[in-house]
Amino acid sequence: MLKLNLAEFTLDHFMQHYWQQKPVVIRQGFKQFQDLISPEDLAGLACEEEVYSGLVYKKRGKWQAETGPFESYDHLGKTGWSLIVQAVNHWSPEVAELVKPFAFIPKWRLDDVMISYSTPKGGVGPHIDLYDVFICQGSGRRQWRVGARGEHRQCAAHAALLHVDPFEAIIDVELLPGDILYIPPGFPHDGVSLETSMSFSVGFRGKSACDMLSGLADHVIDKELGSTLFSDPGRPIHKNQGQINASDFALIKAQLQSILDDDTLVADFAGSFLSKTKCALDLQPLDDTMDEADLLNTLKTQPLVRTGGLRCFYVDATVGEGACYVDGERHAFGLKAQAAAIALCDHDTVSHAQLRT
Numbered sequence: 001m002l003k004l005n006l007a008e009f010t011l012d013h014f015m016q017h018y019w020q021q022k023p024v025v026i027r028q029g030f031k032q033f034q035d036l037i038s039p040e041d042l043a044g045l046a047c048e049e050e051v052y053s054g055l056v057y058k059k060r061g062k063w064q065a066e067t068g069p070f071e072s073y074d075h076l077g078k079t080g081w082s083l084i085v086q087a088v089n090h091w092s093p094e095v096a097e098l099v100k101p102f103a104f105i106p107k108w109r110l111d112d113v114m115i116s117y118s119t120p121k122g123g124v125g126p127h128i129d130l131y132d133v134f135i136c137q138g139s140g141r142r143q144w145r146v147g148a149r150g151e152h153r154q155c156a157a158h159a160a161l162l163h164v165d166p167f168e169a170i171i172d173v174e175l176l177p178g179d180i181l182y183i184p185p186g187f188p189h190d191g192v193s194l195e196t197s198m199s200f201s202v203g204f205r206g207k208s209a210c211d212m213l214s215g216l217a218d219h220v221i222d223k224e225l226g227s228t229l230f231s232d233p234g235r236p237i238h239k240n241q242g243q244i245n246a247s248d249f250a251l252i253k254a255q256l257q258s259i260l261d262d263d264t265l266v267a268d269f270a271g272s273f274l275s276k277t278k279c280a281l282d283l284q285p286l287d288d289t290m291d292e293a294d295l296l297n298t299l300k301t302q303p304l305v306r307t308g309g310l311r312c313f314y315v316d317a318t319v320g321e322g323a324c325y326v327d328g329e330r331h332a333f334g335l336k337a338q339a340a341a342i343a344l345c346d347h348d349t350v351s352h353a354q355l356r357t
């Protein structure tokens with residue numbers, strides 16, 4: 001199992017002083033780190049319809065970006081290009097292992113593991129991300145520059161590549177295999193491969209209030225909730241016809257607030273919304289010859305192993321009813337199943353004993 005090696009500070013110190021605040025290089029964060037997938041297997045994944053991938057390179061000095069699936073890589077030379085594959089943890093159990101050392105951050109904040117294979121001088125160009133990322137250097141060396149947060153002008157170097165203007169580096173390092181570069185959202189950065197290299201990026205994402213409110217609105221509509229009409233019996237005579245006065249404004253806010261004050265509603269929304277995967281999952285067809293008794297018997301000899309990238313959460317407000325949220329769906333297993341629902345969400349591998357309640 002991969003273990004995070006923090007030589008210069010404790011995890012507590014990292015969370016208090018770096019997480020979401022400033023970038024840092026963790027030298028030899030993974031000792032004796034080896035690529036978790038071969039370049040051939042990565043290139044093979046990028047040929048699959050369900051896998052989101054991209055190629056970035058320069059042609060006559062101009063940035064180019066192509067999206068997968070790819071049929072061939074023959075048009076690329078020996079240098080100056082990168083292959084990026086998203087959510088590789090959904091398809092490779094070995095790559096999914098890279099999520100485990102970051103268990104000090106809850107899974108609902110996790111996005112995915114993105115892998116890039118870069119030839120010498122390859123990279124995606126200087127840019128800003130909206131997420132926290134731990135870039136774990138696999139084989140080969142890569143030069144990384146990171147600038148300070150601030151007002152950086154961004155422009156599209158290509159329709160699919162939002163770049164940032166040149167920036168002054170606050171970090172300028174050569175990453176070696178096993179080194180980790182942590183970058184919070186908003187810090188411009190640029191990684192250029194010094195030789196053929198692999199980078200494994202564990203990304204964490206926060207939703208904006210706009211994302212959350214639009215998701216909440218969809219949830220309320222889907223579940224036919226929030227249909228109580230605005231009501232104002234006993235209203236006093238109104239003076240200024242054009243005015244939404246302070247007491248009306250307070251009633252409008254209270255109407256909206258009543259949705260947010262409903263903990264069950266918000267828990268069902270947050271659990272479903274945040275457990276939805278962005279990318280496809282490696283799901284097997286259900287074996288419908290297996291009934292409940294067969295399943296329980298099988299579990300006695302082999303544990304239930306969660307497929308990479310499947311998101312399973314519970315919220316204190318509803319877990320008392322044995323409710324949990326799996327890939328966008330609420331499942332209510334009943335009061336007696338509370339411990340089982342928790343085990344299912346907290347662990348990637350669950351035994352018969354953990355599920356028996």
Ligand code: SIN
Binds near residue numbers: 082133
């Ligand atoms: C890369 O690995 O090529 C890009 C990673 C990043 O800059 O976020």
Ligand code: CO
Binds near residue numbers: 127128129
């Ligand atoms: Co980036």
